[in-house]
Amino acid sequence: MWTESDWREAAARCGIDLIGVTTAEPLAEHAYYLDWVSRGLAAGMTYLTDHRANKRGDVREILPSAKSVIVAAVLYNAPVPGGPFSRYAWGPDYHDVLRERLERLAKELPAGHDYRVCVDTVPVLERALARRAGLGWIGKNTCLIHQGAGSWFFLGEILTSLELPANPREAPDRCGSCTRCIEACPTSAIVPTKGAHGWELDARLCISYHTIEARTPAPPGLREHFGSLVFGCDICQDVCPWNRRAPITMDFAPVAGPTDLEEMAMLTAEEFRAAYRHTPIWRAKHRGFLRNVAIAMGNAPRASYGPALEHLAASPDPDVREMAGWALSRLNSDDRLSLGRLTP
Ligand code: B12
Ligand code: SF4
Ligand code: SF4
Structure with missing residues (x-):
C-alpha cells in the first residue's frame, strides 16, 4: 500500500502540486447543487442543467467500478501583465496540461485498475470532491481555497477502481468574518443564501459567466460594470487574503x-x-x-x-x-x- 510520502513524490514527478484522496461515495453537496440549478442560478449553462445534473453527485455514474477519487490541483499563478484577461486565460489550455499529468500519475498506480481522468468537462462536482479530499475549504467566493496555496489552481481527478485510503479530515473553513470578495464583486454576484456558509454565486450576474460561457449579450445595467474585462474575472480572488502569498509558477506563462x-x-x-x-x-x-x-x-x-x-x-x-x-x-x-x- 502506498504511503502518504509515496503519493506526494509520485504527484510531484507528474507536475501535480496538491493531491488528496476521497471515496467514490455520493456527495452530500449534490442536493444543494440541484437546488441551485432549480432556482435558475446556472443562467444559460445548459450543460449544468440538462439530464447530467442528476448524475453529478455520484462519480460511479461516470465509472461504475470506482472506489476512490484522487483529486489533484495544479497551480497557475504565473506573472501576468493584468488587463483584459483573467489570470488562468493567458496560458496554454489547462485541460490538455492537466489531462496529460493525470494520465502519467494513473500509469504510476498499481497495474490492472479501471480509471477515468476528469478535467473540468466531465459532469462531476470538482470543488466538492476536492473539499472532501482535504485540499481546502469552499470560500464565500465559492472557490476552493488551500491555506498555503490560495485559490489560483485548477482541479482534476482520477476516478479509480482501486480502494485507496481516503483523507480522514476536511480542512476547516478559514473565511471567518471576512467579506472582501462580496464587497469587491462589481456586479454583486455573490448573494446571500440559506446554507452552510450563507453565500452563493448567481451566475446570471457574474462577469466570468457573461464573458466566457454566455452565448447572448449581457443585459443593460449589468454590462456597464464589466470594466475592461474581455475574458473571465478574478476580482473576488484578487482581494482574497489567502491569495496574498500564493506561490508563483511558470507552467502557465502567458502565451x-x-x-x-x-x-x-x-x-x-x-x-x-x-x-x-x-x-x-x-x-x-x-x-x-x-x-x-x-x-x-x-x-x-x-x-x-x-x-x-x-x-x-x-x-x-x-x-x-x-x-x-x-x-x-x-x-x-x-x-x-x-x-x-x-x-x-
Ligand atoms: C460552471 C463553472 C463555472 C461557472 C459557475 C461558477 C460557480 N461558482 O458555480 C462560471 C462560468 C461563473 C465559472 C467561473 C469561474 N471558474 Co469555473 N467552473 C465551473 C464548473 C464547470 C462547474 C461548477 C459548478 O458545478 N457550479 C455550480 C455550483 C453550485 O457548484 P460549485 O461551485 O462547484 O460548488 C460546490 C461546492 O463547492 C458546494 N458549494 C458551493 N457554494 C455553496 C454554497 C452553499 C450554501 C452550500 C451548502 C454549498 C456550496 O456545493 C457545490 C455543489 O457541489 C467547474 C468544473 C467542475 N466540473 O466542477 C469549474 C471550476 C469550478 N471553475 C474554476 C475556475 C478556475 C473558475 C474561474 C476562476 C475562472 C475565471 N477566472 O473567470 C471563475 C471563478 C468564479 C467563482 N467565483 O466561482 C475551477 C475552480 C478552481 C478553484 N480553486 O476553486 C474549476 C473547478 C475548473 C477546474 N477544473 O479547475 N465557473
Ligand atoms: S468572478 Fe467577478 S463577477 Fe463573478 S463573483 Fe467573482 S468578482 Fe463577481
Ligand atoms: S475574500 Fe474573505 S470571505 Fe472571500 S473567500 Fe477570501 S477569505 Fe473568504
Whole structure:
C-alpha cells in the first residue's frame, strides 16, 4: 500500500502540486447543487442543467467500478501583465496540461485498475470532491481555497477502481468574518443564501459567466460594470487574503495575445484562431470574443475606438453589432469624444 510520502513524490514527478484522496461515495453537496440549478442560478449553462445534473453527485455514474477519487490541483499563478484577461486565460489550455499529468500519475498506480481522468468537462462536482479530499475549504467566493496555496489552481481527478485510503479530515473553513470578495464583486454576484456558509454565486450576474460561457449579450445595467474585462474575472480572488502569498509558477506563462482592445476588435476569424486557439480564450469563440471587446470599449469610451467600433458594427453577427452599437452610443454621448471630431 502506498504511503502518504509515496503519493506526494509520485504527484510531484507528474507536475501535480496538491493531491488528496476521497471515496467514490455520493456527495452530500449534490442536493444543494440541484437546488441551485432549480432556482435558475446556472443562467444559460445548459450543460449544468440538462439530464447530467442528476448524475453529478455520484462519480460511479461516470465509472461504475470506482472506489476512490484522487483529486489533484495544479497551480497557475504565473506573472501576468493584468488587463483584459483573467489570470488562468493567458496560458496554454489547462485541460490538455492537466489531462496529460493525470494520465502519467494513473500509469504510476498499481497495474490492472479501471480509471477515468476528469478535467473540468466531465459532469462531476470538482470543488466538492476536492473539499472532501482535504485540499481546502469552499470560500464565500465559492472557490476552493488551500491555506498555503490560495485559490489560483485548477482541479482534476482520477476516478479509480482501486480502494485507496481516503483523507480522514476536511480542512476547516478559514473565511471567518471576512467579506472582501462580496464587497469587491462589481456586479454583486455573490448573494446571500440559506446554507452552510450563507453565500452563493448567481451566475446570471457574474462577469466570468457573461464573458466566457454566455452565448447572448449581457443585459443593460449589468454590462456597464464589466470594466475592461474581455475574458473571465478574478476580482473576488484578487482581494482574497489567502491569495496574498500564493506561490508563483511558470507552467502557465502567458502565451495569449494580442491584448490591445483596438487590435483585438480587428482580428479576422483566422487571426483569432492563430492567437488564442491553444488558450482558454478559444472557448468564447470569435463572435463572443468580439462582443466582449465591444462591451469593454463601451465601458471606457475613447475617441480612438471609433474606427474599430464602426468595424464591429458592420459584423455579420447580430450580438456583436448590437454591442458595438451600444458602445458607439456611449462614445457619441460624450461630447468631447464625438465621432464627428474624429476625422482629421
Ligand atoms: C460552471 C463553472 C463555472 C461557472 C459557475 C461558477 C460557480 N461558482 O458555480 C462560471 C462560468 C461563473 C465559472 C467561473 C469561474 N471558474 Co469555473 N467552473 C465551473 C464548473 C464547470 C462547474 C461548477 C459548478 O458545478 N457550479 C455550480 C455550483 C453550485 O457548484 P460549485 O461551485 O462547484 O460548488 C460546490 C461546492 O463547492 C458546494 N458549494 C458551493 N457554494 C455553496 C454554497 C452553499 C450554501 C452550500 C451548502 C454549498 C456550496 O456545493 C457545490 C455543489 O457541489 C467547474 C468544473 C467542475 N466540473 O466542477 C469549474 C471550476 C469550478 N471553475 C474554476 C475556475 C478556475 C473558475 C474561474 C476562476 C475562472 C475565471 N477566472 O473567470 C471563475 C471563478 C468564479 C467563482 N467565483 O466561482 C475551477 C475552480 C478552481 C478553484 N480553486 O476553486 C474549476 C473547478 C475548473 C477546474 N477544473 O479547475 N465557473
Ligand atoms: S468572478 Fe467577478 S463577477 Fe463573478 S463573483 Fe467573482 S468578482 Fe463577481
Ligand atoms: S475574500 Fe474573505 S470571505 Fe472571500 S473567500 Fe477570501 S477569505 Fe473568504
